[in-house]
Amino acid sequence: MKVLKTYPEKCIACHSCESACSNLYFKEDNAAKSCILISEGTPPGMNVCNQCQTCVAACPTQALTVNSQGVVMLNKSLCIGCLMCVAVCPTDSMRTVQGMHSPFKCIACGVCTKNCPTDAIKIVTE
Amino acid sequence: MNRKLLAEFKYDLAPIVRGYNRRTLYLNLTDREIKSKPVSDMMIDKFVGGKGFDLYLMWHGVKDSTKWNSPENEICISFGPLCGNTSYPGSGKSIVTTISPLTGIPVDCNVGGHFGPYAKFAGWDAIELQGKSEEEVIIYIDGDTGLVQIFTAPDEEINSHILAEELVKEFADSPDKLQFVSVVSTGSAADHVNITCLNFSFWDKRRKVARLKQAGRGGTGTVFRDKRIKAMVVKYSGLKVDTNNPVDLPTLQKTGLKLHKEIEVGDATQCRMHEVGTAHLMEVMNDYDLLPIRNFKYGQMPEAIGLHSREFTALFTQGMADGCWYGCSLSCCKAVDNFKPRTGPYKGQPVCVDGPEYETAAGCGSNIGVFVPKDIVEINFYCDTYGVDTISFGTSTAFVMECYENGILDKTKTGGLELTWGNADAALELLHQMARGEGFGLIVGKGVRVMKDIFAKEYGADPAFLQDIGMEAKGLEYSQYMSKESLAQQGGYTLALKGPQHDEAWLIFMDMVNNHIPTFKDKAEALHYFPMFRTWFGLQGLCKLPWNDIEPANNAETDEPAKVPEHVANYIDIYKAITGKPMDKVEMIRQSERVYNFQKVFCMRMGKGRRIDDVPPYRAVGPVTEEEYLSRAERYDTQMRDKIGIDPTGKTTAEKMKITRDFREDQYQQLIDAVYFRKGWTPAGVPTVEHLQEIGMDLPEVLEVVKQYLD
Incomplete structure (x- = not known):
């Protein structure tokens, strides 16, 4: 399974990962629209999908599926925006912005890892 | 299927505005007239939608003298302004009304499945069926192109578990789009008896079957078949989170998400809907002497341990997304997969059975002395596919079993059936007879009120005793709760407008157990209050269950816990968010x-x-x-x-x-x-x-x- 692994002890909460993520997916620098969320603290909090698949079973339209690399993918054309996946996510990593038609989540693309100055995030295969 | 097109009506597709299409669809089966009727401001202001629209349309369609089988009797199906939103749990209900063959007055049923939301998004706030066809027909609404058609129905099959699936596959654009089609149908018993229902389908993508939810009470299936309708089919492929065009989507989503989370946290320790649906009530009712046993004689028996909810949990496939409409995280519509009936025409064939829900488990179980869950599942399956209401079937069968045990009936009168308590084989044979249109099943299928008359006149039974034990009022059979020790619930049942159904008021715990209304x-x-509050669900196209079958963690600390104030506030919020109107x-x-x-x-x-x-x-x-x-x-x-x-x-x-x-x-x-x-x-x-x-x-x-x- 391919997953974005976090190392909070290395994180300096610079939020570069959030910028990279939201810029890639939503073309704007907005942490509210990032699949990874960094919160201040010692060490900082790092919240991102661990591909546990709990949401897949809850999705009524089967818009959420697992790809060949073990990554949970959202098919937006099937999504009816009910947000049941958001409620069942055990790590609060299925993300939503009110008014947006579909939730969003980390698909382990790795763009954030290239922007992290401290190697606090890494794509791994488990 | 070689179908002949009998009539066609094209209409313009238009987006819904704040929950309303502002038009209803009228079909007359006699002359095949199909037309659109405008929805006036007065209709919205005074009748809101859902059951309100149904009753308004029916009032102006029928005469004072209209009987259930008069050509002018109508079946109305409406959806309500909140119906079809995918954000708030329990938002996919249709409300069906007709002049009932059991009561002679309007009956109203609140039913899940995908038909209602799809028909609404196809462009209609209600569907009004009038007249009688000379030949068997299927009505098709194509919500993608704006087309209503009436076809001949040479289909051999009529029983719902097969017909619904066949029609879904026939009318879907392709095998990967079966979820965009929904069917209303009944079954072969609706050609012969009055205690019937309509099945509303939804395609279960995981199980790959057409699941069936019932507009159960009052004989709606019998009226459907009297009009010679085999099925109604709707197709709609464009569902999105904003198809209902709410004025304030963020508030709708926020309110829905709040309840999703509440259910996620609370359901496992509250009602366990995810696990076992409403059948979680079985041991609760037995513990409080409220589970109907042997025609409502008793509320508790040691044998009822056999119907403990864990027995049903073991039968239901776990971990499925079991909402009857998208966005319902309460997920209560459980199913028994690969069930093989041991009797009847489908003996040995693996089928998917919707339920049993509490009402079915009690009515077709304890109330007739059956304490074997698999027997109840089989009765449930045949009731659904034959189009029989499990509540009226349970109460009617309980009545004849008590008559049999009292000597009012015997084998010469029942055609050889030994209707002793707990005889599941005999109960199933009654069902098969209803479907075949023969035998004592035809008598039972007339319902308790007619049976009382027959048994007194033809068998010399004491009419007063039959009146005392015949669990009906206004002609409708009681649903499955003991009301002896709750005066308020006695009123809740008897005052219910359509007949004794618990959907107006369920006050037993408040009254009998907690003594909050002395x-x-x-x-x-x-x-x-409670009948009025619950009526609101039927106006809007909502389900009652997410109101109080899940409660906020702090609900007990509120001023009026029985009303679940936070959830009332939710309903006000989503009404305003969709319609933009004050509430x-x-x-x-x-x-x-x-x-x-x-x-x-x-x-x-x-x-x-x-x-x-x-x-x-x-x-x-x-x-x-x-x-x-x-x-x-x-x-x-x-x-x-x-x-x-x-x-x-x-x-x-x-x-x-x-x-x-x-x-x-x-x-x-x-x-x-x-x-x-x-x-x-x-x-x-x-x-x-x-x-x-x-x-x-x-x-x-x-x-x-x-x-x-x-x-």
Whole structure:
């Protein structure tokens, strides 16, 4: 399974990962629209999908599926925006912005890892 | 399938505006007229939608003399402004009304499945079916292109579990789009008996079957088949989170997500809907002496352990997304997969069975003395596919079993069936007879009220005893709760406009267990508020369950926990978010009061709906037989001493039963006085002109009916 692994002890909460993520997916620098969320603290909090698949079973339209690399993918054309996946996510990593038609989540693309100055995030295969 | 097109109607597709299409679809099966009818501001202001639209359309479609099988009788199906949103749990309900073959007055059913939301998004706020076809037909609504068609129906199959699946596959654009089609159908029993239902399908993508939800009460399937409709099919492929075009999507999503999270956290320790659906109630009801056993004689028996919810959990496939509409995280519609019936035409064939829900498990289980869960699953399956209402089937079968055990019936009268308590084989054979249109099943399928008449006239049975044990009122069979020890619930059942169904008021715990409504005035207030509050779900296209089958963690600390104040606030929020109209908890009740009183007057117009019709069988009020009295003698003796003020010592059981009966029947009448007063009705049960004016339901046609009864 391919997953974005976090190392909070290395994180300096610079939020570069959030910028990279939201810029890639939503073309704007907005942490509210990032699949990874960094919160201040010692060490900082790092919240991102661990591909546990709990949401897949809850999705009524089967818009959420697992790809060949073990990554949970959202098919937006099937999504009816009910947000049941958001409620069942055990790590609060299925993300939503009110008014947006579909939730969003980390698909382990790795763009954030290239922007992290401290190697606090890494794509791994488990 | 080689179908002939009989009629066609094209219409323009247009987006919904704030929950409304502002038009309804009319089809006449006699002359095949199909047309669009506008929805006026008055309809929205006074009737809201859902059941309100149904009743308004029906009122103007039928005559005072209309019977269930008159050509002008209508089946109306409406959806409500909130119906079809995918954000808030329980938002996919259709409301079906018709003049019932069991009661002769309007019956209303609240049913899940995908038909309602898809028909609404196809462009219609309600569908009105009138007339009778000369040949078998299927009605098709294509919500993607704006087309309504009536086709011939040479289909051999009529039973729903097969027909629904065949039609989904026939009308879907491709095998990967089966989820965009939904079917309304009934079954072969609806050609022969009156205790029937309509099935509303939804395609279960995981199981790859058409699941079936029931518009269960009052014989809707019989009217459907009388019009020679085999099925209605709708296709709609464009569902999105904003298809209902809400004015405030963020608030709708926020409110829905809040409830999703509440369910995620609370369901496992509250009602366990995810695990076992409403069947979680089985042991709760048995523990409190409320589970109907042997035709509502008893509420508790040791044998009921066999129907513990864990037995149903073991039968239901776990971990599935079991909502009957998208976005329902309560996920209560459980199913038994790969069930192989041991009887009947589908013997040995693996089928998917929807349920059993509580009502079915109690009605087709404990109430007929069956304590084997798989027998209940089989009865459930055949009821659904044959189009039989499991509640009326359970209560009607319980009635004939008691008659059999009392010698009123015997094998010569039942065609050889031994209708002893717990004989599941005999119960199943009754069902198969209903489907085949033969044998004693035809008598049972007429319902309890007609059977009482037949057994008295033809078999010389004591009419008074039959009246006491025949669990029907207004012609409709009781649903499955014991009301003997809850005066408020006795009223809840008997005052329910369509007949004794618990969807108007379920007050047993509040009344009997928690003693929160001790006075007549308290009970009357509850019998005003809760029926009005619950009526609101039917106006909007909502399900009742997410209101109080999940509660916020701090609900018990609120001022009125029985009302679940936070959830009431949710409903106000989502109503405003969708319609953009003002709403508060006072206006909610007022919206319902208008439609409720309209329905009440509609019943009066059709010849029922007054005090003389709000009469319970004594079995719903107290112990009919010595056996019942003696089984709870300590309770009844104590009540005699404490509540009635009579010392039972030295009295015979017959004397004590008479004292108990006189007291309980008098209590019931006092309750009715208090409730009618609270509802704004005369002691005869007639809404006053002043009350109708006050609530804004003083339409001329309504006043004209009422005045006939006030003079």
